[in-house]
Amino acid sequence: MEYRKLGNSGIKVSEIGLGGNTFGENERQAWGIDEGPSISIINHALELGINFIDTSNWYGNRGRSEEIIGKAIKGKRSKVIVATKFGLPMGEGPNNSGGSRHHILQAVNDSLRRLDTDYIDLYQMHKPDPDTPMEETLRTLDDLVKSGKVRYIACSNFNAWLLNDAMWISHTKNLNSFVTVQTRFNLLDRSIETELVPCAQANNIGIIPWGPLAGGFLTGKYKKEQAPEPGTRFAKPPPIYEDFWSNANFEKLAGLEKFAEEHGHRVGELAISWLLTKPWVSTVIAGAHTLEQVSQTVSAARWKLTREETILVDSITLPHKL
DSSP, rough: OOEEETSSOOOOOOOOEEETTTSOOOOOOOTTTTTTHHHHHHHHHHHHHEEEOOTTTHHHHHHHHHHHHHHHHTOOGGEEEEEEEEESSOOOHHHHHHHHHHHHHHHHHHHHHHHTOOOOEEEESSSTTHHHHHHHHHHHHHHHHHHHHHHEEEEESOOHHHHHHHHHHHHHHHHOOEEEEEEBBBBBBBBGGGGHHHHHHHOOOEEEEEETTTTGGGGGOOOSSSSSOOSSSSOOOOOGGGGGHHHHHHHHHHHHHHHHHHTOHHHHHHHHHTTTTOOTBBBBEOOOOOOHHHHHHHHTTOOOOOOOHHHHHHHHHOOOOO
């Protein structure tokens, strides 16, 4: 396992991270797995050298993922970089979501309790909150860093102008600033390369891609002429993945599968390896349902694409400039 700097922070994380969205039985998602297999997956990931685990207080039916991770890392806390998020609705009521000071202070204490820890390594705002001034959010997060409850702060699903605005407020107000931004990025969705990537580079912020396999589309297990099997993600895809199912993407997938096969790999391995060619990517987080999937993801990181190979992949996925 190789390690990279977590954005502009001073800590290093495994170039492959473990996503916690699959941990915990979930009434919203048919692919959630229960506690026993989840803990086995986490332990296996740690044995393979993964030291970065990403979750959210919303995952696993609002909190279950954090609880499972807390149990799995008990006694090994110092060896794990734990990232979680706040901001999505955690119940009924107008103040039970977002980036207000009221909600953040409640959310962080709840996450610390579920994770059974006294600090969070990377605390991320899950999505923008247009109803709360960014300075209020950043001042609250700054207080959490100063109190020791949080080591570093970050954001998720921000576009370039909002990220730049947040960095400007942090710098001018002398507040702790975001060290990473988590965003959808994969071989089939490269839209962040136009503005968000240059913005992140200018501010020395690391990028953490979510959905590296496009919700499983880039594994090649789905076929254009076949309906997705019940229980799979695309049987009833959430809005964040449903746009991947298109004729254009199936054509790209065919080209990617051919390239991977010619090089003795699977298309899913290509998807991970390609992301790691980007020096501004801090870590690639991937979820897993089995121990084998974790091993496959780690193995994919060992495939180092050459510059020439990367150009060929780009010609398949990006036939014209953005």
